[in-house]
Amino acid sequence: MAEIKQDFKMQELHRPSAFEGVLWTTMGIRDGITVFHAPPGCYINQHVNALVNDWSAEMYSTNLSYGDVMQGAEKQLESVLRKVIARGPKAIFIVTAPSVEVTHDDVEGVAQNVGFKDTVIIRPPIGGTAGEGKDAAFRALLDLMDPAPQKQPRSINIIGPTYSTFNWRADVFELSRMLAGIGVEVNCVLSAGATVQELKQAPRAALNVCIYPYDCGVATAMEMQKRFGIPYMADIIPIGFANSAGWLEKIADFFGIDARPYLQKTIANCFEFICANMVFAVTFEMTAALSLENNNTYAVGISEFLAQEAGVQVLMCSVSSAAAAQRLSASCGEILISPTIEQKRDAFVQSAAMVIYGNFYDKKVSMDEGFKNFIFADIPTIGYLNTENRPFMGFMGAKYLVESLVNEVYMGIFLETKGEMMGPISTGAVPWDEAAQQAMIKIAEMMPHFVRATATKKLHQVAEQYAKERNTTVTLAIIQEVADKFTPTKFKAQFSSVFDDVPQVGSVQTEDEEVPIESLNFSMPWEDEAKKMLEFVPSPFRQEAVSGTEQYAREHSSAAVTVTLMEEFRKELGM
């Protein structure tokens, strides 16, 4: 038995596959029936987990046993198809399970034999992603479509929403509302909530719009352009005020509509909201971490919106697509691509963000690390109700993103950092060591302004109480203990740097102290121009930058550090 040579990550938190992608796409079609040609275990799991996100998800199954699969399950499939036809579906979608893909049943032959006209067969590849599965299903649906219908003026198709896409109902609702505002109609949504008739008439639309371009839909739109001559738009993600306006404006331009009156009114309304006391005062103090590996489009859209229009610092973002990661490098700090659970946990703690956007696993992992402020923005959820009420896309979506951030996080941090309601205001005069005072000042500087006063008061109070109990002054050790025990995790990682520095109080290297490039330790040859680039690195981090870059060079089999290599390294770091 051959041993695998390369090391590989522990596969502990799993992502949906092409099978989920296909099933979520077909289950969302209201009057079609999905038949999952699968053992009952596959069927139950897929059905239960789809119902967690979409309450009306329904499908049937051939419920295959081991013997059925081994001997070929064509008869079972035929029997189920005939029963399903008796229920009067407008279309039947047959999706094969992994075990059937191994034995490769003649599904096409069975379907032909049964002879139901609108039957679509989709065989997801083992090892494909959810996005690939969705595109495979969308493309299969094209076969249902009427190739030459009468065109519907000012109408578009929205490509991308499927069942189990986080928040699709609300996003489609809001985008449809916006489009109606400029007189454009949604002809068909591929595929969530669509009827078979709407799908058949999808080629009536004048334009296809992909709203999850970093996840799925673009390949389908290209195919529709080829087959039906419908142009498509996939370059603007309608998340945030500016991008929503840009998205709508581009569609309006396509149809020759003057969207300015609508946009003027809407943007004025949005700006009024943004001017609210509680918006910039809070968001400018905020830091966020995004972990949206099952919705790369949200990752890009939300990061850009938070950073560019709300002033939130996006410290890290975890995605599963290289293209999304590339685009994110402009708007956020650390970028992870499909990390392991440990890598993600470390990134949460190191980034110490005030709010985390993610899925159920992220919530659990972040809770374990003491993070309390969390906003669901991705699947899996294991139980989460999404209605039309809370879009992330469009103008209402941008408002909701700010609203949820402020309401969830501001109050959370405020309460977390506040002392007890009945606690003493002062324990009396307790002397403070100088190092302790300095540390306290640094800690205070790291807190957002809106909680600084209450939080430092609490730390003061507890530190003095400890000193009193121990009959000492307030020492650096006490401050460290208090900071460790009584502050939210999101600040702890930042605080730790205070205590790394403080023991050398007096000789602390501040950012103002220049560290000459010549004084740094180099363990391999550097181009002069590459060395010069180190001048852009703040002094305290220069030696670390040298070590990191040299490590990167070794990993990439480079004998020397060149400007090109440094540029590549910077890009990988998202700088």
Added chain:
Amino acid sequence: MPLKCYEHVCSTMMALTNLGKIEGVIPLLHGPQPCSYQNQVGSMSCRPAQLVTAGTLVNKSEVIFGGEANLKHQVKNLYEKYHPKIIVIINTCVPQLIGEDIAGVIAELRQEIPGLKVTSCNTGFNFPRSMPLGGDAAWVALLETFEKKEKVPGSIGIIGSHGQEAGNLASLEVLLKKAGLPCFMFPMPHIDSMTDIVQAETIYPIQMTPYLTCKCLEETFGARTCYIEVPVGMEGTSRFFRGIADRQKSQKLHDLVDEEERRVRPEFEKIKSRFAKQHVRMLLVTGMANEVSIGKILAEFGAEVFIVPCMKNQFYQQEKKIMQERHGVTFIEEEFETLGDLINEIKPTAVQVEFHAQVETAPRLIPTMINMLYLLEYGYDYALDLGTNFFKNLHQPVYDNWSALLNKYGVQPWLR
């Protein structure tokens, strides 16, 4: 060939959740990505803190060329990372289909890492009409790693069915201990204490599920299995304890049961009179075998009970006979296309089903209990609580209000 399946979960998930509740054991799911994703997500709500699901993510090339090397490497990774006492390979449909040599992998690993205990169980489509048996198969996999120990004279073993019961069987254990009977519970929350079950002379299963477990304890460890009945409700619990008391010759246990019956009888009578006034026609469909036990409790209260059982093994046959003779319960063993069809036929006033059946029961406005919320159902007090709160928990007035609203505006619920 029915159109749907209303069982609790895949047998793979039963194995995963059972093993995931035992400290010292790590399950490794050997299967493709959708299998890992679905079983992980689906099991989140019933697992303790441990979220991780180690999986091999069998891909297309492994389907063609074999995934044993990947599997072996992943077992080593798991061992190095967590140092569990036992790793259980849950062998799912696809690797079974391609004929993976799991025994060979385990033999090699045992040679390479002497301190490592690895075992396996086959799940997936091996149990297409009785998914809870995936959990039973997982218990057997664990038993295969246990070593023989001296029997404790006069001792008994209480054999539960699923991981939720580990450390949660006090309703039965307390009385047995008060009676002074040496007693071993199975499962237990830690693998070390779980291995003590091999010391029991006589084992008493408390559910229909652990048939394979009992068989393994008999054949490998020389225990004697005695199926009395599922100890739920007043009569079922009393008869279970009295059956043990007779076999173990414990008058003390008989006395304790007398005492318990005196304590709970007045409340039981009140519940029965409530059920006599308000007729309940209850349909219970394929849970984790608790469709039978909850049905038994409700039937004792006086409900008219229809049960679609999740398995038909030997223990079930015994339980079915008891319930038919004692309470006139109807068992539905014939296949039906959809639950909707069955509801139309039986016209129940309330149903107990799995989560995914709600898509059919909710639009029909039938009060619905979810199987997985009614576990650890053993003993007197559980039945008292269920009976006392039964009508309140059905929330019939809410359904009535919705019915009125729909009627008023002429809305037809959407049924596919």
